[in-house]
Amino acid sequence: MEDKLVEIGNASDIPSGTTRIFEYEDISIAICNVSGNFYAVENVCSHDDGPLGEGRLIGKNIECPRHGAQFDVTTGEITRMPAYGPIQTFPVRVKNNKIYVEIDE
Numbered sequence: 613m614e615d616k617l618v619e620i621g622n623a624s625d626i627p628s629g630t631t632r633i634f635e636y637e638d639i640s641i642a643i644c645n646v647s648g649n650f651y652a653v654e655n656v657c658s659h660d661d662g663p664l665g666e667g668r669l670i671g672k673n674i675e676c677p678r679h680g681a682q683f684d685v686t687t688g689e690i691t692r693m694p695a696y697g698p699i700q701t702f703p704v705r706v707k708n709n710k711i712y713v714e715i716d717e
């Protein structure tokens with residue numbers, strides 16, 4: 613498997629403390645701006661497939677809008693139940709206001 617660097621959007625469209633959802637092929641990705649640093653997670657909750665990117669970003673934790681599980685967007689680790697497993701994260705690079713995400717292909 614090879615990593616592919618995908619241009620996904622503009623950093624200036626995602627203010628600090630907010631999240632925005634982007635689609636790349638069949639993957640839905642939530643880009644989170646945590647105090648000016650960008651993190652990418654799959655837009656799917658590990659509990660029951662809730663749309664994480666529609667939830668609140670609380671510091672570096674994203675809250676699932678369905679049942680309230682929280683995950684650390686910097687690592688994917690769960691920080692609040694009812695989910696039990698981590699979520700997928702993707703490496704992010706920002707250059708000249710463009711956000712690039714590394715995706716396994």
Ligand code: FES
Pocket residue numbers: 657658659660661662676677678679680681694695
């Ligand atoms: S689907 Fe996310 S907490 Fe249940």
